[in-house]
Amino acid sequence: MYVLRVTCLFILIISAFKGQHVDNSCWVSPRDHYIEVGSDTEIVCQTSCVSDRVFWTLNNIRMDDSLSNTVNSSHTVLSLRNFTLQSATLECHEAHLQQVLAGTIVTTYTKPSNISCFLHYEPQRRDGIPHLITCKWEHMITSSLSINYTVYVSSVLVTRGEICVSREKTCTTNTSGIIVINRKFNVTVIAKTTAWEAYSEPYEFIPLHILKMPRLSVNVLSLADHLKIEWNRSLQDKPCHCQVKFVKIVSSGEFETVFNETLNSKKNGRMLKEVESCTNYNIAVRCALEHAPWSEWGEEKTVLTQLNKNHIELRLWRKISKPDEYGVRNVRVMWTGIPSTCQGTFSYTLKKVSYRENASGENVTELLCSNTTCSVDVTEDAHSINLTVLLNEAVLAEDSVYVPATTESLPEPTEIQPSASDGVISVRWTAPVQPVSGYMIDWTQDGTHFNWKETKYTNMTLRDLLEKKQYNITVTALFEDKTGHGAEAPQICSSLGGPGNITVSVQANHRSANVTWVTKSEEKCSAPILTFTIVYSHPKGPMQNVTVDSTNQDVVLEDLIPATEYSLYVKAASLTGTSRSGERYFSTKRFDPRLIPGLITSSAIIIVLVIILGWCCTAQCKKKVPDPALSSLATWPPPGHQKGMCPFHDFSNSRSFCGRVYTEEMQITHSPPAARDCNANTSNEQSNNHTDPTVILSPEAQNGEPIDFQGTKCLCFGESTVLLSPENNKFNPYRSQISVDSPPQRSCKHNKHAPVKQQEKSAPVMVYVTLNMFKQGQSR
Numbered sequence: 059m060y061v062l063r064v065t066c067l068f069i070l071i072i073s074a075f076k077g078q079h080v081d082n083s084c085w086v087s088p089r090d091h092y093i094e095v096g097s098d099t100e101i102v103c104q105t106s107c108v109s110d111r112v113f114w115t116l117n118n119i120r121m122d123d124s125l126s127n128t129v130n131s132s133h134t135v136l137s138l139r140n141f142t143l144q145s146a147t148l149e150c151h152e153a154h155l156q157q158v159l160a161g162t163i164v165t166t167y168t169k170p171s172n173i174s175c176f177l178h179y180e181p182q183r184r185d186g187i188p189h190l191i192t193c194k195w196e197h198m199i200t201s202s203l204s205i206n207y208t209v210y211v212s213s214v215l216v217t218r219g220e221i222c223v224s225r226e227k228t229c230t231t232n233t234s235g236i237i238v239i240n241r242k243f244n245v246t247v248i249a250k251t252t253a254w255e256a257y258s259e260p261y262e263f264i265p266l267h268i269l270k271m272p273r274l275s276v277n278v279l280s281l282a283d284h285l286k287i288e289w290n291r292s293l294q295d296k297p298c299h300c301q302v303k304f305v306k307i308v309s310s311g312e313f314e315t316v317f318n319e320t321l322n323s324k325k326n327g328r329m330l331k332e333v334e335s336c337t338n339y340n341i342a343v344r345c346a347l348e349h350a351p352w353s354e355w356g357e358e359k360t361v362l363t364q365l366n367k368n369h370i371e372l373r374l375w376r377k378i379s380k381p382d383e384y385g386v387r388n389v390r391v392m393w394t395g396i397p398s399t400c401q402g403t404f405s406y407t408l409k410k411v412s413y414r415e416n417a418s419g420e421n422v423t424e425l426l427c428s429n430t431t432c433s434v435d436v437t438e439d440a441h442s443i444n445l446t447v448l449l450n451e452a453v454l455a456e457d458s459v460y461v462p463a464t465t466e467s468l469p470e471p472t473e474i475q476p477s478a479s480d481g482v483i484s485v486r487w488t489a490p491v492q493p494v495s496g497y498m499i500d501w502t503q504d505g506t507h508f509n510w511k512e513t514k515y516t517n518m519t520l521r522d523l524l525e526k527k528q529y530n531i532t533v534t535a536l537f538e539d540k541t542g543h544g545a546e547a548p549q550i551c552s553s554l555g556g557p558g559n560i561t562v563s564v565q566a567n568h569r570s571a572n573v574t575w576v577t578k579s580e581e582k583c584s585a586p587i588l589t590f591t592i593v594y595s596h597p598k599g600p601m602q603n604v605t606v607d608s609t610n611q612d613v614v615l616e617d618l619i620p621a622t623e624y625s626l627y628v629k630a631a632s633l634t635g636t637s638r639s640g641e642r643y644f645s646t647k648r649f650d651p652r653l654i655p656g657l658i659t660s661s662a663i664i665i666v667l668v669i670i671l672g673w674c675c676t677a678q679c680k681k682k683v684p685d686p687a688l689s690s691l692a693t694w695p696p697p698g699h700q701k702g703m704c705p706f707h708d709f710s711n712s713r714s715f716c717g718r719v720y721t722e723e724m725q726i727t728h729s730p731p732a733a734r735d736c737n738a739n740t741s742n743e744q745s746n747n748h749t750d751p752t753v754i755l756s757p758e759a760q761n762g763e764p765i766d767f768q769g770t771k772c773l774c775f776g777e778s779t780v781l782l783s784p785e786n787n788k789f790n791p792y793r794s795q796i797s798v799d800s801p802p803q804r805s806c807k808h809n810k811h812a813p814v815k816q817q818e819k820s821a822p823v824m825v826y827v828t829l830n831m832f833k834q835g836q837s838r
């Protein structure tokens with residue numbers, strides 16, 4: 059079995075070796091195949107290397123076997139119909155082992171199409187046979203190979219004559235020797251790469267149908283009421299049609315109008331056009347022969363048109379002020395209708411013509427005015443104000459407006475109701491009973507810029523308004539030859555702005571804060587506020603908020619944390635928007651200030667109690683009379699230094715109330731009664747002038763509500779701070795005892811000096827104080 063296999067393999071190898079000498083290789087032909095897109099092609103696979111059948115794959119997808127045809131034992135042909143893929147890999151496989159025998163890449167290309175050509179003139183040439191031909195074409199480029207295009211012409215003069223080579227999809231060349239103006243010709247474009255050549259279809263052209271006339275220039279003349287446009291055409295022997303383009307240039311943009319004009323042979327172009335007065339126009343012309351394309355637009359000519367008298371429409375109106383104390387009314391006369399772009403010298407004269415009944419004829423006064431407005435004073439009589447516009451001293455236009463007498467009774471419109479929405483104000487009113495010929499409505503937002511418009515209806519829509527401005531609107535009835543008294547509409551805002559600025563102030567307490575605010579708007583037109591929202595937080599907490607309606611101007615925030623800094627702002631909301639105040643910071647207080655009066659009261663009660671007890675104590679002390687022989691009488695300080703001396707030192711009775719007053723605990727708590735007790739007779743004076751820096755002010759005092767705790771600054775305490783040192787404690791459990799042989803300057807003030815303190819640090823000496831001395835000190 060094994061031997062058989064090896065023999066078989068050997069025979070196979072030998073036969074394969076032998077086969078090389080005969081042609082038994084496998085290949086696919088053609089290699090790197092380029093075809094036109096949509097065309098048919100055949101691919102051959104030489105299969106001599108295998109005896110089995112073969113199959114094909116296209117981009118690794120097996121193709122239908124019906125497309126391949128086995129010609130003989132060594133050739134299989136694949137037929138591709140209408141091949142449209144840009145590029146594809148075709149492989150020939152051995153059917154049994156499915157291994158690839160050989161392959162090829164098929165790439166498609168397209169041919170140039172849509173060729174268009176036109177004949178045209180060199181810029182300086184205007185007539186005769188056109189000298190240039192330009193052709194354009196389309197070509198879908200699917201490969202990265204560089205392409206050269208060659209244009210061929212077939213005409214009566216040449217057969218497939220090459221006229222130009224280009225890398226672009228256009229080319230221009232000279233026509234001489236190629237075409238005859240009245241004979242058809244064919245154009246073919248060939249796209250060439252190193253790998254393939256693609257031929258376009260031949261395109262046939264009739265020279266006169268592709269002839270572009272040369273660019274024409276126009277002459278424009280601005281006459282009083284129209285423009286005269288003239289141009290000289292070329293190719294006089296052939297009829298043509300032309301277009302004249304008017305581009306009107308105004309501040310709001312450009313407006314283009316095109317007029318057609320057909321010219322017979324031997325006719326030049328000429329056009330008269332009525333145009334707008336005092337307007338800039340750019341004018342250009344182009345022409346074309348029948349069936350032929352338009353020439354390029356000729357050079358543009360710019361012209362400023364003259365003022366056409368017939369176009370003048372003076373819109374004259376007046377605003378009459380209330381009569382002053384002398385009965386003089388100021389009339390503001392306003393007009394429009396002369397465009398500001400007009401050239402020439404314009405002058406405006408006003409005549410005020412009084413209609414006084416007994417005046418012999420008309421009383422006329424003339425005024426010279428600026429170009430849009432004029433101010434005239436008139437009496438309370440009826441007047442006619444006549445405006446004359448002169449251009450270069452010739453009367454151009456005239457108009458007049460009536461100013462009724464103050465007392466003249468004329469119908470007026472009533473119930474004028476303005477309403478605003480989307481920046482537009484609509485006004486409607488009720489017509490008077492008497493007939494009117496119309497209404498004049500005028501409006502202003504600043505009293506200097508007026509606008510006015512006439513209507514026959516009892517309504518009007520005012521547009522082009524400024525945003526968020528308050529408008530004054532007046533409606534005046536018009537009659538055949540008169541104008542009435544103006545009726546004012548309620549002031550109205552064109553649109554509403556957001557709520558105004560908010561200023562916030564906060565009064566913080568212990569656990570609450572009173573927030574008050576003021577809203578102020580610079581603009582008259584801000585929408586009414588609907589709600590206020592107070593948003594507040596402390597650094598470690600969440601944002602909290604309180605919303606109140608617009609009637610509130612203050613709010614009390616409750617449940618705040620004492621001694622905490624809060625930030626806060628107020629937001630106002632209206633229909634048109636919101637506004638918010640700046641951020642405000644405040645700190646809640648450490649103590650409830652309401653408790654302080656109670657504290658003072660209770661302190662006072664304690665003081666009183668202590669004084670009473672002190673007197674009891676004194677009474678007790680009196681009973682124990684020390685031996686006068688042992689008392690020191692030598693160094694009694696002068697009366698001024700006595701204050702601060704602690705008069706109650708009874709060492710034999712250490713458990714007495716006096717002794718207990720001077721405990722450490724009491725000093726720490728700054729208990730005022732102790733101080734008072736200690737210096738009961740001098741405490742007032744001390745509290746007035748003591749400036750001991752060691753005194754600690756309570757927070758209440760820091761907050762500007764000083765509470766008189768200066769009584770704590772008792773000399774005894776001052777001393778005791780020194781005597782409290784542990785070494786002293788060893789000897790003396792009573793911290794405020796005063797040695798008699800200490801210097802007499804020892805007082806509240808002097809004890810602040812360091813040398814004195816050092817003396818005090820010396821070990822205390824037993825001292826006796828007589829009650830007589832005490833009495834002397836009291837009686838100073």
Ligand SMILES: *[C@@H]1O[C@H](CO)[C@@H](O)[C@H](O)[C@H]1NC(C)=O
Binds near residue numbers: 096140142
């Ligand atoms: C070739 O195929 C395209 C789309 O694949 C089709 O539009 C076109 O009609 C086909 N042409 C022919 C000649 O079958």
Ligand SMILES: *[C@@H]1O[C@H](CO)[C@@H](O)[C@H](O)[C@H]1NC(C)=O
Binds near residue numbers: 213242261
């Ligand atoms: C242009 O090509 C068309 C189609 O091939 C042919 O019929 C015609 O005779 C050609 N015209 C000229 C002027 O060569």
Ligand SMILES: *[C@@H]1O[C@H](CO)[C@@H](O)[C@H](O)[C@H]1NC(C)=O
Binds near residue numbers: 206223250
């Ligand atoms: C294209 O034309 C240029 C010169 O005009 C030439 O050098 C180049 O070989 C041409 N390319 C092909 C693909 O014909």
Ligand SMILES: *[C@@H]1O[C@H](CO)[C@@H](O)[C@H](O)[C@H]1NC(C)=O
Binds near residue numbers: 316317318
């Ligand atoms: C002018 O002629 C063109 C075509 O020639 C046409 O489309 C256009 O409507 C014409 N315009 C006027 C104003 O007649």
Ligand SMILES: *[C@@H]1O[C@H](CO)[C@@H](O)[C@H](O)[C@H]1NC(C)=O
Binds near residue numbers: 396
């Ligand atoms: C009126 O004259 C002023 C300055 O002389 C000018 O700026 C303005 O445009 C003129 N207005 C009109 C309507 O002519």
Ligand SMILES: *[C@@H]1O[C@H](CO)[C@@H](O)[C@H](O)[C@H]1NC(C)=O
Binds near residue numbers: 412417422437
């Ligand atoms: C013309 O009117 C003015 C006041 O406007 C008056 O002072 C003057 O006397 C009048 N003149 C005549 C001739 O009536």
Ligand SMILES: *[C@@H]1O[C@H](CO)[C@@H](O)[C@H](O)[C@H]1NC(C)=O
Binds near residue numbers: 409411444457
């Ligand atoms: C003023 O105008 C009125 C109305 O147009 C006219 O009747 C009157 O004659 C004019 N007066 C003058 C002096 O121009």
Ligand SMILES: *[C@@H]1O[C@H](CO)[C@@H](O)[C@H](O)[C@H]1NC(C)=O
Binds near residue numbers: 504
């Ligand atoms: C609008 O009219 C009111 C009185 O009706 C007047 O006080 C105010 O000055 C006028 N505003 C303007 C801008 O004319």
Ligand SMILES: *[C@@H]1O[C@H](CO)[C@@H](O)[C@H](O)[C@H]1NC(C)=O
Binds near residue numbers: 517519
């Ligand atoms: C005025 O009202 C009439 C009908 O009442 C309406 O037809 C007209 O459009 C309105 N005009 C304006 C300017 O609003």
Ligand SMILES: *[C@@H]1O[C@H](CO)[C@@H](O)[C@H](O)[C@H]1NC(C)=O
Binds near residue numbers: 573574614
């Ligand atoms: C808050 O402050 C305002 C203004 O100072 C005051 O009118 C109001 O009564 C205060 N509210 C409270 C609850 O104290």
Ligand SMILES: *[C@@H]1O[C@H](CO)[C@@H](O)[C@H](O)[C@H]1NC(C)=O
Binds near residue numbers: 558579581
């Ligand atoms: C708010 O105040 C600023 C500056 O004070 C001001 O410019 C702005 O116009 C005010 N806004 C309103 C709505 O009043």
Ligand SMILES: *[C@@H]1O[C@H](CO)[C@@H](O)[C@H](O)[C@H]1NC(C)=O
Binds near residue numbers: 591
């Ligand atoms: C007010 O607080 C509520 C929840 O407590 C929150 O939903 C709301 O958005 C807050 N409003 C503002 C204006 O911050």
